[in-house]
Amino acid sequence: MAILSVGYQGERGAYSEQAARLFFRGKARLVPYAQFSEVFRHASKGGAHFSVIPIENSLFGSVHENYDHLIRSKLSIVGEIKLKIQHQLMASRGTTLKEIRTVYSHPQALGQCQEFLRSLKRVETRAFYDTAGAAKMLARENLRDAAAIASEQAAKTYGLKILKRNIEDNHHNFTRFLVLSTRPIKPKLHPKTSLVFSVRDVPGALFKALAVFALRDINLHKIESRPLVGRPWEYLFYLDISGCPGDPIVRQAVSHLREFCTFLRILGSYEAGKTR
Amino acid sequence: MAILSVGYQGERGAYSEQAARLFFRGKARLVPYAQFSEVFRHASKGGAHFSVIPIENSLFGSVHENYDHLIRSKLSIVGEIKLKIQHQLMASRGTTLKEIRTVYSHPQALGQCQEFLRSLKRVETRAFYDTAGAAKMLARENLRDAAAIASEQAAKTYGLKILKRNIEDNHHNFTRFLVLSTRPIKPKLHPKTSLVFSVRDVPGALFKALAVFALRDINLHKIESRPLVGRPWEYLFYLDISGCPGDPIVRQAVSHLREFCTFLRILGSYEAGKTR
Numbered sequence: 068m069a070i071l072s073v074g075y076q077g078e079r080g081a082y083s084e085q086a087a088r089l090f091f092r093g094k095a096r097l098v099p100y101a102q103f104s105e106v107f108r109h110a111s112k113g114g115a116h117f118s119v120i121p122i123e124n125s126l127f128g129s130v131h132e133n134y135d136h137l138i139r140s141k142l143s144i145v146g147e148i149k150l151k152i153q154h155q156l157m158a159s160r161g162t163t164l165k166e167i168r169t170v171y172s173h174p175q176a177l178g179q180c181q182e183f184l185r186s187l188k189r190v191e192t193r194a195f196y197d198t199a200g201a202a203k204m205l206a207r208e209n210l211r212d213a214a215a216i217a218s219e220q221a222a223k224t225y226g227l228k229i230l231k232r233n234i235e236d237n238h239h240n241f242t243r244f245l246v247l248s249t250r251p252i253k254p255k256l257h258p259k260t261s262l263v264f265s266v267r268d269v270p271g272a273l274f275k276a277l278a279v280f281a282l283r284d285i286n287l288h289k290i291e292s293r294p295l296v297g298r299p300w301e302y303l304f305y306l307d308i309s310g311c312p313g314d315p316i317v318r319q320a321v322s323h324l325r326e327f328c329t330f331l332r333i334l335g336s337y338e339a340g341k342t343r
Numbered sequence: 344m345a346i347l348s349v350g351y352q353g354e355r356g357a358y359s360e361q362a363a364r365l366f367f368r369g370k371a372r373l374v375p376y377a378q379f380s381e382v383f384r385h386a387s388k389g390g391a392h393f394s395v396i397p398i399e400n401s402l403f404g405s406v407h408e409n410y411d412h413l414i415r416s417k418l419s420i421v422g423e424i425k426l427k428i429q430h431q432l433m434a435s436r437g438t439t440l441k442e443i444r445t446v447y448s449h450p451q452a453l454g455q456c457q458e459f460l461r462s463l464k465r466v467e468t469r470a471f472y473d474t475a476g477a478a479k480m481l482a483r484e485n486l487r488d489a490a491a492i493a494s495e496q497a498a499k500t501y502g503l504k505i506l507k508r509n510i511e512d513n514h515h516n517f518t519r520f521l522v523l524s525t526r527p528i529k530p531k532l533h534p535k536t537s538l539v540f541s542v543r544d545v546p547g548a549l550f551k552a553l554a555v556f557a558l559r560d561i562n563l564h565k566i567e568s569r570p571l572v573g574r575p576w577e578y579l580f581y582l583d584i585s586g587c588p589g590d591p592i593v594r595q596a597v598s599h600l601r602e603f604c605t606f607l608r609i610l611g612s613y614e615a616g617k618t619r
Contacts, residue, residue, distance in 0.1 A: 125570060128404040174450020174470050194450050194470030273566065274550075274557030281550030290549065291567045294401060 071095040074106045074115035080199035080221030082152060086244040087119040088220070089343050090148045101196075107136045110247060118142065118247040124152075125241045127175065129291060134263065134305060137247075137334055144261055144335030146246030149342040154180055154235045157202060157227040158214040164230050169193055171201035172216035180216055183234040202227055241342065247335075257339040258311040259288065264324065264331040265295070265303050272327070273304065279323040280308055283316045303330075311336030347371040350382045350391035356475035356497030358428060362520040363395040364496070365619050366424045377472075383412045386523060394418065394523040400428075401517045403451065405567060410539065410581060413523075413610050420537055420611030422522030425618040430456055430511045433478060433503040434490040440506050445469055447477035448492035456492055459510040478503055517618065523611075533615040534587040535564060540600065540607040541571070541579050548603070549580065555599040556584055559592045579606075587612030 073095040075083035087097050098115055100106045110118040120136075123129050137144075154176055158167065167190055170177070174194045177184065184192060195201035201215035206225035214230060215221070222229050245261075266272040273292075280287060289307035310317040312333065325331050349371045351359035363373050374391055376382045386394040396412075399405050413420075430452055434443065443466055446453070450470045453460065460468060471477035477491035482501035490506060491497070498505050521537075542548040549568070556563060565583035586593040588609065601607050 126407060128407060128567075128569070131402060131404060174454065177470060178450065192470055194453060194468055270560045270562045271557040273563055274553045277550045277553060281547040284546045286546045287549055287568075289568050289570075291404075292563075292565050293404070294565075 071116045072098055072114075074098045074100055074110055074118040076100055076103045076106050076120065078197050078199035078203050078221075080202060080218060080224035081197060082150060082218050082242065083119050083121060083244065084199070085218055085220045086121075086148050086150045086242075086343075089150070090119065090146060090244075090246055091117075103133055103136055107140050107142065110142055110249065111140050113249065116248065117145070119148075119244050120247065121242050122245045123243040123289075125239060126179070126237060129293075129305065131293065133245075134293075138263055138332055140247075142247040142249060143251035144245045144337050145248045145250075145252045146337045147243065147259070147340030148246070149241050149243050149340055151342065152179075152235065152240040152242055153219070153233045154198075154216050155219055155222055155229045156180075156183075156214050156216055156231040156234050157205070157222045157229050159205060159209055159211060160226075160228045162211055162214070162228070162230075166212050167214045167230075169210075169213040170216060171195045171205065171213060173198045173201070176216045179236060179240060180234045182236040183231070199224070243340070246337070251335055252337065253313050254311055254336055254338040258309070258313075258336055259339045260308050260311050260317065260336045261334040262306045262308070262321070262324075262331065263303060263334060264306070264328045265301060266328055275327060276304070276324055279320045283320050285310055285317060285320055347392045348374055348390075350374045350376055350386055350394040352376055352379045352382050352396065353473050354475035354479050354497075356478060356494060356500035357473060358426060358494050358496075358518065359395050359397060359520065360475070361494055361496045362397075362424050362426045362518075362619075365426070366395065366422060366520075366522055367393075379409060379412055383416045383418065386418055386525065387416050389525065392524065393421070395424075395520050396523065397518050398521045399519040399565075401515060402455070402513060405569075405581065407569065409521075410569075413521075414539055414608055416523075418523040418525060419527040420521045420613050421524045421526075421528045422613050423519065423535070423616030424522070425517050425519050425616055427618065428455070428511065428516040428518055429495070429509045430474075430492050431495055431498055431505045432456075432459075432490050432492055432507040432510050433481070433498045433505050435481060435485055435487060436502075436504050438487055438490070438504070438506075442488050443490045443506075445486075445489040446492060447471045447481065447489060449474045449477070452492045455512060455516065456510045458512040459507070475500070519616070522613070527611055528613065529589045530587055530612055530614040534585070534589075534612055535615045536584050536587050536593065536612040537610040538582045538584070538597070538600075538607065539579060539610060540582070540604045541577060542604055551603060552580070552600055555596045559596050561586055561593060561596055
């Protein structure tokens with residue numbers, strides 16, 4: 068059997084790579100891309116069998132950019148994995164915590180370690196395009212008075228020493244990743260389905276939309292309204308429900324929903340993911 | 344009449360200050376704080392008559408941190424303003440675009456101007472705690488080969504020259520700010536009310552929650568579920584509705600909702616804000 072290839076955004080050692088490794092249990096060739104748009108483009112052209120993208124973080128909310136890519140692409144969600152985000156402070160071997168003058172990382176990771184960073188005296192932070200990219204640069208330039216904030220995987224990949232473990236301010240930091248493919252699947256265990264739709268802004272419109280599921284005892288896992296910019300009073304709704312269109316009641320509910328949506332797209336059905 | 348004092352997070356010239364200026368039409372003393380938590384703490388102690396905080400951005404979604412502060416505080420929402428975010432590239436007078444080697448700004452602003460920044464050759468970006476803080480530092484240190492990305496207000500405040508206007512990649516970039524006070528108000532025109540609640544995770548629970556509004560023809564403006572981390576299957580819901588508890592039907596709907604919520608907090612009623 069040919070080895071699966073799995074695309075993700077970021078440098079080697081990125082959290083997305085870690086999520087992909089866990090999901091595919093090491094049995095895949097992982098292909099990094101610089102931008103989310105490239106991950107989607109290559110996957111749509113058949114350049115990768117699967118892609119792994121972050122869709123929601125417990126502290127920062129939904130990744131709207133990836134919802135937008137998903138809506139525009141022909142890819143389907145085929146899996147889900149929730150990753151506990153644990154940031155590590157890492158440096159070249161031989162560098163001690165006291166010698167650190169600059170800490171490099173992705174802006175969001177720097178923001179998630181603010182309290183820890185304040186506790187270090189005389190340390191400047193510098194934004195980098197990627198957590199793992201910061202680790203890579205550190206190793207390549209062999210900087211002696213600098214550290215990076217990145218995943219444990221990044222420390223392993225670039226041969227850096229972890230100076231301080233789990234430095235994130237809030238330990239309840241989880242990211243939900245989706246696994247995408249050009250071929251939709253029919254999940255067997257714990258099926259979930261993700262939908263995006265919009266309804267005309269009339270009183271009760273959203274209530275009616277939810278009624279098609281509630282009246283059929285279909286459970287909702289996520290709902291979010293997103294204002295459509297430039298179109299006041301129009302909203303896009305993100306919805307995750309139990310079940311999949313293979314179940315007659317889900318199929319009927321979705322067909323019922325289509326009757327009054329101005330837009331509806333099923334993003335895919337997949338097995339509810341575990342937290343790792 | 345004593346002059347109103349209004350707290351906000353950020354340096355002088357921050358987007359929050361701009362929102363506060365527009366909302367209070369220049370008739371307030373604006374007091375900057377370094378952290379959101381300080382804005383809330385001072386306001387709760389009566390240290391500021393009002394506070395202005397960002398709650399939602401059209402590209403990045405809800406500011407969960409400020410929802411958390413709001414839920415824990417005794418402050419009420421009393422106003423709303425939507426600000427179009429326009430980033431300006433600014434430098435000390437005499438510096439030209441070609442001379443720029445480093446661009447300082449808040450990580451989110453750097454991220455919002457990625458395409459523009461890539462078009463500048465040989466330019467490094469550095470994360471700063473605040474957009475206006477970057478402008479302030481530039482002016483204070485009189486750096487000649489550096490620029491900052493910040494608001495027009497920041498350029499004015501620190502006497503910097505705008506080298507390039509409106510450099511944000513996506514021009515549909517709006518932030519919704521809330522105005523907070525220790526004293527709730529009864530809005531007269533276009534009233535809105537914001538609620539946070541949670542319901543037990545049983546099929547149809549959210550549907551029932553929305554029914555209390557839909558069955559009374561109360562319109563919903565925003566709904567968002569947020570997973571409660573560490574408590575799988577429990578969610579917090581953010582809801583914005585038309586009307587205010589001064590209207591009997593809204594009061595009845597909220598009292599109906601309380602019957603089956605495990606948690607409910609009315610964050611305040613206010614006049615729907617304009618986009619500026």
